[in-house]
Amino acid sequence: MRFSISREALLRPLALVAGVVERRQTLPVLSNVLIQVDHEQVALTGTDLEVELIGRTAASLVEVPGSATVPARKLMDICKSLPDQAELQFSLEDGRAVLRSGRSRFTLSTLPVAEFPNIEDTQGDVELSLPRGTLKHLIDATSFAMAQQDVRYYLNGMLLELRSNLVRTVATDGHRLAVCSRPAEIQVEPARKLIVPRKGVLELVRLLDDSDEPVTLTLSASHVRAHTGDFTFTSKLVDGKFPDYERVVPRGGDKVFIADRTELRQVLSRTSILSNEKYRGVRLHLKEGNLQVMANNPEQEEAEENVAVEYGGDALEIGFNVGYLIDVLNVLDEDRMQMTLADSNSSALMEEPGGGDALYVVMPMRL
Secondary structure, three states: OOEEEEHHOOOOOOOOHHOOOOOOOOHHHOOOOOOOEOOOEEEEEEEEEOEEEEEEEEEEEEEEOOEEEEEEHHHHHHHHHOOOOOEEEEEEOHHHHHHHEEOEEEOOOOOHHHHHHOOOOOOOOEEEEEEEHHHHHHHHHHHHHHHOOOOHHHHHHEEOOOOOOOOEEEEEEOOOOEEEEEEOOOOOOEEEEEEEEHHHHHHHHOOOOOOOOOOEEEEEEOOOEEEEEEEEEEEOOOOOOOHHHOOOOOOOEEEEEEEEEHHHHHHHHHHOOOOOOOOOEEEEEEEEHHHHHEEOOOOEEEEEEEEEEEEOOOOOEEEEEEHHHHHHHHHHHOOEEEEEEEOOOEEEEEOOOOOEEEEEEOOOOOO
């Protein structure tokens, strides 16, 4: 294998592919990136057996096609440290990868290409196309609510629901729920529900932008594959049953207030400084035209803030984990937010005034 490539052409796909590669691996070859070179194209592949990402880029010159696996992090750090617009020459010599640029020369260890695992190329039974911006918005609006290391493994990911003319993402960690839906020109019969693992969601969203360019999704029983431009992303699906989120959404709350989103977020952030570090609890006292936010901690320190709200109903006091409320306010798009409450023991429903394409449910805390 021998080829030349510019630093910039290599660095963008390499940075994304290296993000998939885990540092601490049971299989040494999984900390490597697979480089495959044919006539003019260079393909880079990284995987951790759950998620696989292939990035393609153009070489300046290919003298000898071939393939090799080299340590992903070291290769990326070398590329980053070289000057802008540098030209790199790659070659395989005596089983090692030699990288030359200007007066620099680096020799990297390689591992056999045959050892590099390939996520089996299962035939997808459904293929559909969405605008990248739509999928990015759906993930950004809900991914914060995914569980991290829950024993209920099916919560450590995101539900992707595809039905004719609609795409929906749902995430929950048991304390809060995020649901976002967007219309889309797709035909899926019957409707499909996939649980994409947390890492797969976070890597996929890095490939997306706000454009209307298409991302093509291929669905099979055990995998989802996404094609965007020069990248092919594959993730295993979580085998499990996602909770029935429709049942969790509170209905019939009669106490509805509207507040300025930015102002409320700042009030909650300031109050949270003196909340209990472990439980992060704040008390909301809602009365006509005003929301009082209070926090205290075991050191007997207290914070109290007031914010004007549009509300004309009965008074209510309720406690929440302040981090959960701030997370929702961070992802809502509108300048104002609406919160619907029933009583001090019922979940709160947060959304844009009058609805919108996303809704958020936050469980209360006893304080």
